[in-house]
Amino acid sequence: MNPTVSANDQRAPETGMSFTPGFDLDFADLYNREGLVKLDQIFCEFLQVADTDLHTRLVRARQFPDELVPKDESALLIDLAPWLEDFIARLFGIEREVLTLAEKHHVLAPLYFCKRQFVQRRARAKVSEELLATIDGVALEKKLETLFGEPFNELVFARHVAQWMEDEANHAAGLEDALHYAAWALRTPAGQLRNQNGVLFKSPAKLDPYHLLSLVTENRDGYIVHKLDHLRHREGFSLLTDAGTDLVGALDEANYCIWCHEQGKDSCSKGLLQKSKEVNSPPVFKKSELGALLAGCPLEERISEFHKLKSQGLAVGSLAMIVVDNPMCAGTGHRICNDCMKSCIYQKQEPVDIPQAETRTLKDVLELPWGYEIYSLLTRWNPLNLRRPYPKASTGKKVLVVGMGPAGYTLAHHLMNEGHAVVGVDGLKIEPLSPEISGVDATGARTAFVPIYNVETLRENLDERLPSGFGGVAEYGITIRWDKNFLKQIRLLLERRTEFALFGGVRFGGTLTADDAMALGFDHIALAAGAGRPTVLNLPNGLARGVRAASDFLMGLQLTGAAQTDSLANMQLRLPVIVIGGGLTAIDTATEALAYYPVQVEKFLHRYDVLVAEQGEATVRAGWDEEERMIADEFLAHARALQAERVQAASENRTPRIAELLQSWGGATVAYRKRLIDSPSYTLNHEEVEKALEEGIWFAEELSPARIEVDQWGHAESIVFASTTMDESGQWNASQETRLPARAILVAAGTQPNTVLAREDEKNFKLHGRYFAACDEQGQPLEVHQGNPKPVTAAVLLHRFDDNRFISFFGDLHPSYSGNVVKAMASAKQGYPAVSKVLERIAPASAQTMHQFFSDLSRQLRATVHEVIRLTANIIEVVVHAPLAAQHFRPGQFYRFQNFATLSPKVDNTRLAMEGIALTGASVDTTRGLISLVVLEMGGSADLCRLLKPGEPVVLMGPTGEPTEIRKDETVVLVGGGLGNAVLFSIGAAARAANCKVLYFAGYKKLTDRYKVAEIEAAADTIVWCCDEAPGFETTRPGDMSFVGNIVQAMVAYADGALGQQAISLQATDRLIAIGSDRMMAAVAAARHHQLAPYLKQSHFAIGSINSPMQCMMKEICAQCLQPQKDPQTGEITYVFSCFNQDQSLDRVDFNGLAARLRQNSLQEKLTSRWIARCLHHHDAVID
Secondary structure, X not given: OOOOEOOOOOEOOOXXXXXXXXXXXXXXXXXXXXXXXXXXXXXXXXXXXXXXXXXXXXXXXXXXXXXXXXXXXXXXXXXXXXXXXXXXHHHOOOHHHHHHHHHHHHHOHHHHHHHHHHHHHHHOOOOXXXXXXXXXXXXXXXXXXXXXXXXXXXXXXXXXXXHHHOOHHHHHHHHHHHHHHHHHHHHOHHHHHHOOOOOOOOOOOEOOOOOOOOOEEEEEOOEEEEEOOOOOOOOOOOOOOOOOXXXXXXXXXXXXXXXXXXXXXXXXXXXXXXXXXXXXXXXXXXXXOOOOEOOOOOOOOOHHHHHHHHHOOOHXXXXXXXXXXXXXXXXXXXXXXXXXXXXXXXXXXXXXXXXXXXXXXXXXXXXXXXXXXHHHHHHXXXXXXXXXXXXXXXXXOEEEEEOOOHHHHHHHHHHHHOOOEEEXXXXXXXXXXXXXXXXXXXXXXXXXXXXXXXXXXXXXXXXXXXXXXXXXXXXXXXXOOOOOHHHHHHHXXXXXXXXXXXXXXXXXXXXXXXXXXXXXXXXXXXXXXXXXXXXXXXXXXXXXXXXXXXXXXHHHHHOOOOOOOOOOOOOXXXXXXXXXXXXXXXXXXXXXXXXXXXXXXXXXXXXXXXXXXXXXXXXXXXXXXXXXXXXXXXXXXXXXXXXXXXXXXXXXXXXXXXXXXXXXXXXXXXXXXXXXXXOHXXXXXXXXXXXXXXXXXXXXEOEEEEEEEEOOOOEXXXXXXXXXXXXXXOOEEEEEEEEEEOOEEEEOOOEEEOOOHHHHOOOOOOXXXXXXXXXXXXOOEEOOOOOOOOOOOOOOEXXXXXXXXXXXXXXXXXXXXXXXXXXXXXXXXXXXXXXXHHHOOOXXXXXXXXXXXXXXXHHHHOEEEEEEEEOOOOEEEEEEEOHHHHHOOOOOOEEEEEEOXXXXXXXXXXXXXXXXEEXXXXXXXXXXXXXXXXEEOOOHHXXXXXXXXXXXXXXXXXXXXXXXXXXXXXXXXXXXXXXXXXXXXXXXXXXXXXXXXXXXXXXXXXXXXXXXXXXXXXXXXXXXXEEOOOOOOOOXXXXXXXXXXXXXXXXXXXXXXXXXXXXXXXXXXXXEEEEOOHHHHHHHHHHOOOOOHHHOOOOXXXXXXXXXXXXXXXXXXXXXXXXXXXXXXXXXXXXXXXXOOOEEXXXXXXXXXXXHXXXXXXXXXXXXXXXXXXXXXXXXXXXO
């Protein structure tokens, strides 16, 4: 029995329901291969007794699966499905509940019979327009109600009509009345309005690809804006914006499907192929009139087959059919993908809404008792999967999967079912789940888990749900149009399995390299790290305050927790909002900006009012400058208006008009350089455009951004666009300028593949254009099909090591599969056989058992607090045990440090969880695996570090950033201000080790601010201790000096001899490294060309370590760290990602731009600082 599965007390959490599987099995048997093999044998015996011929067909199909033609394979699986459903019902002891669910399907069957045979075939055409104009539908409805003898509704109508149609001669009068009513309900505006919430009297609309949306279009001062004539209320992030269809709607779609697999024309799955005259030519897919590739479902899910089973009332059977090709179907479906719909056989009318039916099918099973366990089981054991009904025997091979987004988690699933052990790593912080449900505690140790009786126990309110980090773009890039509770279900599919280990906060290429993975004993590395570098628009004032990358905004919203009322995350957003772009990311960004604004200002108002009541308004506003006071008054006024509107709406018993208020303050506008119908969002998923417009956003077309204008404080105030028009040749040309007010400008202009590794590790990672270069099984270069998610061969191999181990790549990293969630998942489904094939050729690199391997890796990768030491009144040292992170540290690099929100205390309804803090390794002990982090308590998340306890798990992502360049035999001047000195410890020591002479200017504001004196002394040959506070520091070494004043004054005094004889001449400086506040570094940069110029040789090189705002710190992902640089000769502006290139030439740094970027959230940060101080005071009072 699997020791990690609770067998003694198999009780579901919160319900206390006991679970013992049928057929003399244990719960543990459902989670290990031996038990699943036993389960499969029992099923086969069960089937043999029930249907001998079907059992024989199954046995032969498993032996020779490739002999079956697709039509016969589908028929076999459909025949098996009822028996599988019956078997699972007995296995879980829910025969009655499964029968009840089937009955719910059967009860609704008359609806779809009547719709097809009566409404569509008769009412649509057999009532003349003249007669239709005379029909009084409401009166006729009452007459029919009398005839039915029960209250009128669609199902009652359908049931009676279906019965009458069995004997039409005796029910002619009733059928005529029913026909007239159906024609009125189907074809007249009044009838359509009366029946708008039903399915019976609706007919698929004809499609006009250029008019897929019913828009209201306005000309606003020379530019075109699209909107809808109605709005849908949304309340922040508390509820799904679209919960999806119910069973009635799902069955409507399943019955609308013509089950074209029976004719071999299931284009929704297989795609629509162009006819070719050439024999054996590779398949080429058609394109829609709008240019979208009609390749069908990238996973080739058996859509037609599951629809047929669903229409027969087989809920479990239809889910099993889905899971054969799409085991992670919790991550697809409604509001996620629509590739299948685009390729539906209905090309001239509305397609079958397949995603709706798929998601409802999953939900129907999940809502059964033990429903989650049924879904989970089907991903490991599924008799409908002829080629791999249960996991293969262990191969002893171990695969590292980098990235836990859709490609990564799907690949991990398939590889485990292939018999391989899988380690999943991700640079994001991944919060621990409850050990009771996950089987893994906060330290990574395996523990017992219990069965889940009610899937609702896994659910969380979306506005209270802690972003877990698992799921990659599905976590931070997709809005609450999709229920992110599904991510927990997907994660449990992996994490409960003993063949899987999960590590967050691990950046591949930093914490763990390809060479490390090989040395540790991995047999394969699979990259699924997703999209990377956002496109940067080179606009005047392109990084002014208020301007962000969409990826920065979405990640801050979804991962940092800014959208949650109990979080400490700071993300300042003002209205109006302009989103630049035309893809789905732009659409999502606009909707989430509108949703976030009320949450933001009302949270601000709440904390402001509490603090003012306790401390007084003057105290709270102390330290705010004029601009911050203006913004605060703006936020407070808007928050009070929102609250007043809610009160007014409640008194009038109506829905609050939140969207209208937001629009009155400027709202959110998506601005695209071409027409709406040319935009990727419209051509690929116009349904999402419609949903977004319902929430109140506007879509402005034919606007190309030209420049951003700022106010007197340097904050974005408006954006100027060049209006564009298309000429006869199809070229777009700019014409007149249009100015739109904008306080927030969010750029969603696309991303590049995340290929940073090719710059960090050129030996193992090569590029071919924008993507990694593929190779064949011999390691030779291989051409890859771009933009086709169904290539003839899944060329996923990337690099071959000398010992025949490989690296592979998937998802957005791969040119065939980039673009969306389901394509990423398809890369895993199509690519895992290639991984298994190369693994078959080698022996396991590690002789360790899987348990030993995972345990050793856990000790290397998991970070825990070793000790917390107070150095000064406002500086503490946090020593972290993280061996691999310590091993790779190089002077100048840094880490992203955070606590876990799930382990953090909650005080006054505030979760004391840190935003990511960029901290350098002040010192590193690689022998003991210890990293010393020095933290300045300056308000904000840094103040929470003192709450950390020894042994507490934390996140230490990195090292990241580039190591500081240190050349041999140079004279190096270090200039450190305050906390910047912690960065210089290791740089100075490394420089001295390279036979450099090191002169160190160490600056502090107060005498009590100095710390780690011995480490600074070890980093320098000569130190000039600088302090703003008299009488200055006493020196403890001969040759060191002391100065009272700022650091530039100290450098001048040293250079001109005022401090005494110079042991190291400033004139000899080859390299100057300044690290401190932006103001200090700006002062040093300027002084080099003025008061220090006579004392420095012209050829010296000066750099500063730029502490621009940072969020993910994973190198070119979120783009919060973008920093402008200005060429000192030409004035040309370029941009760098500071989390990658933090060491920048002092002569190129735009310090004014840096200062503005650092003030992006200044008002919120100041209020949050007071709020944190209040929370810590209350926390300490409770502890005392």
